[in-house]
Amino acid sequence: MSQNQGVMIFGEVVNGQLQAITKELLGCGRKLASELQEELSAVLLGSNLAGSAREAITFGADRVYIVDAPLLKDYQADAYMPVMERLVKQTAPRILLLGQTSIGQDLAPRLAFRLGTEATTDCIELSIDPESGLLERTKPVYGGNVMAVITGEHFPEVATVRSKAYSPLEADVSKRGEVINIEAEVEPPAMRTRIIEKVSQVAEGIRLEEAATVVAGGRGIGSNQDFKQLEELARLLKGAIGASRPPCDNGWIGDTAQIGLTGKIIAPDFYLAVALSGSSQHISGVSGAKNIVAINKDPEANIFRVARFGVVGDWKKVLPAFTARVRELAGEN
């Protein structure tokens, strides 16, 4: 068995806010650390991190390493890699968890290769095998049609965890923990790549990831103009608008609206899927939705396998009547 000890999570802070995925990782990490009876630590890179470090403790961390440096303000692999490589070598955790996010997907594989270990990406369940003590990582493969359980015997055991696969713990403000400041020591010559510009394309209104209601359209919507009907309904329901991949590829709606394996992972209370077939890759993004409702003209469409309610029919006829009735019902209050 290795000398490595403890569970470490890589946290993400945006504009001074500890991200939801980080709280979820702390929940998952706490469970594993308790099973192992070892410590849970968190690493935060960036600037203005003290508040987030404190918050990470209330969500389960025993110890938080913060690396505060101007060069680390935005995520860049060439800046983050040397810091993480050194920190992981010094602290030698048994398990290292990252989010399956834009950053985690970019950082975890490199770090694993650099450290001579291996990573498993996009895990939805992690547990300790009682016999070997190794981390068992369950991840969807073949677009979610099959599940795979994977282990490795290299340390640290690195995994990225899908958004919303784990719930955060209840924040415990009385929990004590240690905050340790680490020097960045990144020299600009190590930086081969350079960020020239960051462009935000998020639509106004309720954020897709946080919306309780999401109205989504697929290829069957047919055009930019027709998509506006869905936007109108989303507004009426105080929800957000989403899409499968083809509407994004066709420019009917912005790319940031894509839901699924390579898009956003969401878990709304109510998900209305209009004219999308429910490919396994798309469903990967809504498997946490509480109520899926589908409108599709094909009774055999896969979306009906996961939906709770459905209408089989042409959305161009079904949806306007649906929307009108929703409006009437809202007016009755």
Add this chain to the structure above:
Amino acid sequence: MKIIVCVERGADPEAPPASFKVDAGGNRVVLAADVPVVLDPYSEYALEAALKLKDAHGGQVIALSLGTDLPREVIKKALAMGADELVLLEDEAFADGDSWSTAYALAMAIKKTGDYDLILCGRQAADWGEGQVGLGIAEVLSLPGVTVARKIDVADGKAQVERVTGDGYEVIETPLPAVVTVSNEIGEPRYPTIRGIMAAKRKEPVIWKPADIGVQPSEVGAAGRRSRLVKLFQPVHKANCQIIHGETPEEAGANLAERLRLEKLI
């Protein structure tokens, strides 16, 4: 400019979910007989990115694929779309690798091709969806790497890459050579032309064995794996969708609203 594109093949990811089964031992995915083998979709996007750069700047595009029994009619699509050469790492020793052993073998093959400017991979394969091979190649070759590209421009020995992020994109400049992984936002892969298909028919791939790229069989494929597959299993979906009817589609729509109101969903 010389661009190397790593292309993988696999079961058509658009096949119906019921086509993917797991064998009794939980060791292998068993595909229904009618599921075609196709070029991995994100490998095609990577190829499209390479061909766009070739259209703009000229140069050479080499497609590189690792596996066993690579079906020629599938893998030659890379040539038909416009790649100049097809190199296959084809040997039993390369079978059943993980991200690590696959990236290592591909990196060693790329080294053997000599000078190159850009290495392109898909952002993630449709089967195991690891999204690791491109970054693994970058680490083995000590190259900078940029992931999830929606656009790539090249000038003066540098590339400007638009990288997709959760809320938009960022523009990253990297010196060349570099590894870039490509996303679908790059644009639909082109269809092979008749001329391309004819040229592909005549062209034979170059085949390399472990010894040709200076690796031991024990370092690649299943023997070179760092991760271990414990088991595979089939997720269970509880299918109990209640279909809401109506005399007309309009009535069904209104009835759905009523029902969702009862359920307090709206």
